[in-house]
Amino acid sequence: MATLKINGKEYTIEADSSMPLLWAIRDLVGLTGTKFGCGKGLCGACSVMLDGVSIRSCLTPVSAAEGKNIITIEGVENENKVLQEVWDELNVPQCGYCQSGQIISAAALLASNASPTSDDIDTAMSGNICRCGTYPRIKNAILKTAELNQNSN
């Protein structure tokens, strides 16, 4: 038995404490926006925010996430809606599969660095693979979101 707080809501699940958070979220809680890509923390498709930091849920056991604030793609709306809107406006996704993880990493970056440079973005986003090659538009979306947030402050 484990209790996870995901997007502000508590879920009690029957999970072995060594089960990676990814599979608890997908198979037991039933939130499927978080994706499986490699199972080894190499691609970032499974990224979720754990207390504001983008982590790889495929390597993080449920026991390490208990009592912490987990944000998945389904909860990003409350974190950074502008980012999602810009993502759509710039037509960033191709197949879309890695985009949940990309948006999580981008939202975590912007939460800690309101006006990232191109190098900052490279550093924060290079753990997230996109096989379709949407990197140029991802970078533009992050820069544009930062700009919009600056202007509205």
Added chain:
Amino acid sequence: MNDIHIITRRSFIRNLGLASGGLIIACSVPTTSTNDKKKLRAFNGSTFEPNLFIQLKDNGELVLLASRSEMGNGVRTSLTSVIADEMEADWTMVTVKQATGDVKYMDQNTDGSRSVRTLYEPMRKMGATAKAMLKAAAAKKWDVAATSLIAENHHIVNPATQKKLFFGDLVSEAATMPVPENPPLKDPKDFNYIGTDLKSIDGPGFASGKPKYGMDIKLDGMKYVAIARCPVTFGTLKSFEKDDATAVVGVEQVIEIPKINRPFGSLGGVAVVANNTWAAFTGRDALRVEWEPGANKGYSTEAYTKMIVDNVHQKGKEVQNIGNINRAFANAEHIVESTYTMPHLVHAPMEVPNATAHVKADGSCEVWAPTQDPQTARAEVADFLKVDKENVTINVTFLGGGFGRKSKPDFIVEAVAASKAINAPAQVVWTREDDIQHSYYHTISAQYMKGALDKEGKVTGWLHRVAYPSITSTFAPDTGYAAGFEFGMGMTNQPYPLENILCENAKAPAHVRIGWYRSVINIIQGFSVNAFVDELAAKAEKDPLAFRLELLGPDRIVESPDGYNFDSAKLKHVLTTAAKNAGYGGSLPEGHAIGLAMHYSFLSYVASAIEVSVVNGKMKIHKITSVIDCGTAVNTSTIEAQMQGAAIFGMSLTMYGKITAKDGAIEQSNYHDYQVVRMNETPEINIEIIKSSAKPTGVGEPGVPPIAPAIVNALYQVTGKRYHTLPLKDHGLV
């Protein structure tokens, strides 16, 4: 000829999975397979063969029944926009329903960069038909001539009275109107959506995690399945010990998956059935399995590469012979020879192969899967279950990337086999290791090229000899030789009008499953042709751009029976445009150089100019400039995205792409040893789309082939070295 029809028969509409009512317009798009036509006739009971469908509902919603798979290609958006444009529909009123796998939806195989190419004209005609019928309905209501009316933003408008009627309110009347013979098509200058940056119709969902990919399907009572397969292709199961697997919490049973000897059959193995994916994976890892590796156990990349290099250095089978190559070499002032090798590659889409199947008690079967080819999946499943195809439903989910991998439904057959064995819905999920080690690989290759130059540096002879395991080896007994369609991807249709050409094929038998991979053999033959021309230019002491333009010669058209003629002026234009956009010939920072390459594939013309430098022995790619002429540009945002993605895909294979076998087993396993390009390595990528009113041609694949040769050609300018073997990581450059 595309015949347009109105569908009113209720049973037919139900069969399409559409709600009844509204105006349903169908088009018969010619299919290439006569067999399919026969089946369609049986289905419809007549020669009427509609296979492409749109529905305008009475609430105004316009639904496209999408027959092609969405895998990042933007096809759901592009196709819909063509109809909406012709109809003058409001884009916010347009939706897409994904068709199941069925011959009644024409050829659904989403490959060959041909969805827009083959459907553009039928889609326009359907849109024009719908518009004409809506006008006729409004004309009847207002008692005016239909020709006096116009369509505008989902309304029919009478300019004389300024009255307007909503499309939805005209639907029932329109459905009773005669179908016009040849409704006029819009003048391209009046297009609203075609030729614009139209956003993805699925975009907002992608940004919030909503679209359902294969693994996101959850059924009541569904079990999760992971399969152990023989490390050596086509090896068989000897024995297994399951106790450690069944001891894993969540594991419910361990079963055998049969090996099916068909091109897309399951490889066979031992399946662990569990109540969650993690338990299935963990249980699978705990299995102890003994395999009989079989005939391919001797396959090792190092020895094999040596063998095919030897083979291309000997006389092969002639596949093209023009002029007299021996005389050309005998009379040459200079001879240039090079041998190129490239390894196997694997698609590694972000979403691993997976499928969910439910074989029901009545023998019917329903599948949900990310497939590029649902009809082939349906046929394979029906064959496996020994039932009629009508008993098999293939639901196409979103694809988390395909790149050719998901046109082969072996993973779907596995899910069906598992569901049948356990009498419950089963979801088979491959791990990334499974994906890398049990794929249908892009083929390994060796190529030998020999060129003759005269005193003026003119190319007088061209010998191109290739050896690569053929894709046909997956479908038929392997002869060790490749097929015409493979030679036609950049070798026998290379763009230069030379007097003496000899193309040959040397032997290369297959020891793994070989399959399509984005751009296919164009990657291989596009690499050697573009790299070799650069070497000839250097020998002739000419500028690589000027040399290519001279070699292309006067503009010429090569006629093709399919109506898509090769126009050398277009290839020349993309090349000179790419060079200009990249600043070729201008001043560059110290140590930088620009390499060029161009390639004609999937009926589109692409050139790339790539700026690189090498600092402390490591290559840096500073800028990729690509130009495409793909005829009419339907969605410029999608085309730009596909070209950017193709550049990055091309970079990955040039820098890192390498799958190797040792004793028959694939040595790589995940993204740490099968690396792909990440954001920090991505340079500025500049794309230009040539404006054209010609018929649309391929977009998804043509951007890949010029990338590798443009990079190595640039490296030569910087280092003075020719890189004949890929990937570049083997040379320590990355």
